[in-house]
Amino acid sequence: MTGLDKTDASPVRDSSIPMVKAEGVHKSFGPLEVLKGIDLEVRSGEVFCLIGPSGSGKSTFLRCINHLEKINAGRLYVDGELVGYRQQGDKLYELRDREVALKRRDIGMVFQRFNLFPHMTALENVIEAPVQVKKQNKAEARERARQLLDRVGLADKADSYPSQLSGGQQQRVAIARALAMDPKLMLFDEPTSALDPELVGDVLDVMRDLAESGMTMIVVTHEMGFAREVGDSLVFMDGGVVVESGHPREVLTNPQHERTQSFLSKVL
Amino acid sequence: MTSDIDRTAGPKGSPSAGPEAIKAIPVRHYGRYVTAVIAIAILVAIIYAFSQGKINWHAVPDYFFDHRILTGVYKTLLLTVLSMLIGIVGGIILAVMRLSKNPVTSSIAWFYIWFFRGTPVLVQLFLWFNLGLVFEYVNLGPIYKNYWSDFMTPLLTALLGLGLNEAAYMAEICRAGLLAVDEGQSEAAHALGMSYGKTLRRIVIPQAMRVIVPPTGNEVINMLKTTSLVAAVQYPELFRYAQDIGQNSGAPVEMYFLAAAWYLIMTSVLSVGQYYIERYYARGSSRALPPTPLQKVRANLLSLGRPKGGTA
Numbered sequence A: 001m002t003g004l005d006k007t008d009a010s011p012v013r014d015s016s017i018p019m020v021k022a023e024g025v026h027k028s029f030g031p032l033e034v035l036k037g038i039d040l041e042v043r044s045g046e047v048f049c050l051i052g053p054s055g056s057g058k059s060t061f062l063r064c065i066n067h068l069e070k071i072n073a074g075r076l077y078v079d080g081e082l083v084g085y086r087q088q089g090d091k092l093y094e095l096r097d098r099e100v101a102l103k104r105r106d107i108g109m110v111f112q113r114f115n116l117f118p119h120m121t122a123l124e125n126v127i128e129a130p131v132q133v134k135k136q137n138k139a140e141a142r143e144r145a146r147q148l149l150d151r152v153g154l155a156d157k158a159d160s161y162p163s164q165l166s167g168g169q170q171q172r173v174a175i176a177r178a179l180a181m182d183p184k185l186m187l188f189d190e191p192t193s194a195l196d197p198e199l200v201g202d203v204l205d206v207m208r209d210l211a212e213s214g215m216t217m218i219v220v221t222h223e224m225g226f227a228r229e230v231g232d233s234l235v236f237m238d239g240g241v242v243v244e245s246g247h248p249r250e251v252l253t254n255p256q257h258e259r260t261q262s263f264l265s266k267v268l
Numbered sequence B: 001m002t003s004d005i006d007r008t009a010g011p012k013g014s015p016s017a018g019p020e021a022i023k024a025i026p027v028r029h030y031g032r033y034v035t036a037v038i039a040i041a042i043l044v045a046i047i048y049a050f051s052q053g054k055i056n057w058h059a060v061p062d063y064f065f066d067h068r069i070l071t072g073v074y075k076t077l078l079l080t081v082l083s084m085l086i087g088i089v090g091g092i093i094l095a096v097m098r099l100s101k102n103p104v105t106s107s108i109a110w111f112y113i114w115f116f117r118g119t120p121v122l123v124q125l126f127l128w129f130n131l132g133l134v135f136e137y138v139n140l141g142p143i144y145k146n147y148w149s150d151f152m153t154p155l156l157t158a159l160l161g162l163g164l165n166e167a168a169y170m171a172e173i174c175r176a177g178l179l180a181v182d183e184g185q186s187e188a189a190h191a192l193g194m195s196y197g198k199t200l201r202r203i204v205i206p207q208a209m210r211v212i213v214p215p216t217g218n219e220v221i222n223m224l225k226t227t228s229l230v231a232a233v234q235y236p237e238l239f240r241y242a243q244d245i246g247q248n249s250g251a252p253v254e255m256y257f258l259a260a261a262w263y264l265i266m267t268s269v270l271s272v273g274q275y276y277i278e279r280y281y282a283r284g285s286s287r288a289l290p291p292t293p294l295q296k297v298r299a300n301l302l303s304l305g306r307p308k309g310g311t312a
Helices: A003-012 A058-065 A097-104 A122-132 A138-151 A167-179 A197-212 A224-230 A248-253 A258-267 B002-013 B030-052 B059-064 B067-099 B103-118 B121-129 B154-180 B183-191 B196-233 B238-249 B252-281 B293-305 B307-311
Strands: A020-029 A032-042 A047-051 A073-078 A085-088 A091-094 A107-110 A185-189 A216-220 A233-238 A241-246 B137-139 B145-147
Touching: A020 A058, A032 A058, A032 A233, A032 A241, A047 A058, A047 A224, A058 A073, A058 A185, A058 A216, A097 B183, A107 A167, A107 B183, A122 A138, A122 A167, A122 B196, A138 A167, A167 A197, A197 A216, A197 A224, A224 A248, A233 A248, A233 A258, A241 A248, A241 A258, B059 B238, B059 B252, B067 B103, B067 B154, B067 B196, B067 B238, B067 B252, B103 B154, B121 B154, B121 B196, B154 B196, B183 B196, B196 B238, B196 B252, B238 B252
Parallel strands: A047 A216, A047 A233, A107 A185, A185 A216
Antiparallel strands: A020 A032, A020 A073, A085 A091, A233 A241, B137 B145
């Protein structure tokens, strides 16, 4: 089996444990409370879509999952393990930076503004973490990176620098870069919001392909079409709370809550 | 009505030719000719004055490659390189200290920069030279023990004085460079599981270099010139040797010109080096690397070779 199939092998794990579980998650930036108690569960292998107006806290919640932001109250679990802390008895111990970094290896993240490393070629971007963090053999990592770039349709751009690529191409390289660490969970933070409308489709195709391979994905998005077609669950957030959740088709076509109705009437 | 008809008739008169290229008489800038003439006249007058002055120009080539002068050039370069090394390493450490979350280290770095940037180098050089009043001995246990005045050789004084002063400036340059890198870069690196140190080394510093190199080149050139101050703490370098020769040979002013010429040569060479370092760190930041000077010259020669080709 080549490394490419590893992502497909996720059913092996105990599927009774939710991939992500949030219990009353609160987050404040100074006096501003951004998350006011989020409860939700993301099952393994699921495509979980987060929608809502800007400022509703959906990106912040996503960033809490890999501990880029520290939560102030509540509990957040990834694959049954507490994020950012270790519990012994009834005491919480903050994890060291190194321990946090170790856990982040298993969680891929794709950013709105790509955040590719501009001083490295596409291929170097993809092999950076496997070689530097996982101490993978360089030749093997390169071989694997070429497969991943091929998978996102950019086999011929391996030696291009990010500045030589279009936004859509950069975002696909960013997806390949995250996949190179063989994550068990992928976080997408508005992956198509910074793209020309024409280029959105290519990125969504790659994400659809990834969803079909069984990857657990949490997607913050404004692409309602993608959520409806690919999503397994959908949550509508507003003002730091979950307003409504359910199957995407149901929520999008027949929203129950007034706030959801008014939001969807504006974006659909 | 008539004007409408005229407008539509205009293009029809020349159907496929498209709009006519504009052939206008350019504005004449008479003022520019006048200022150019005045500037050249002043320049010529200055050069004439120097050539007629009581300066024995022949003394300059006579001593240009004198072995004392060459020793001075070597020592000036040595001082520049070593002091800059101290300055750059110290500057990076201070910059990281200032940006650290530990309030003690960041205040110490702030204080260091406050002191060394706020006092003249020349004063600092004398202070280092005379610290024997505070520390009578240098005592490193069994390894080394000596009087301060014996320990603090002119070279060490010069290096510490110049290097530690430079570190304060380099710290601010490095800090600016580190701050200039988009925060999303370290976020992306952290999200991939990279540690803080690795993120700094592999992702942030290489990008910060693009901002750090140009002002650092400036600092190197400044340092090369500032080394002339260390004559004051008895370390002989180019300027000191030139002065010595001037006093012995009876051509003091001529030797100042000679020193100036050598400084100019060295700074020019350094500028070329800086260009290539900048070009290296520019990779990825622009779509095509800027041409090297050689490539530029070659391109210019080619375009001169076929002047007609340019218009086609």
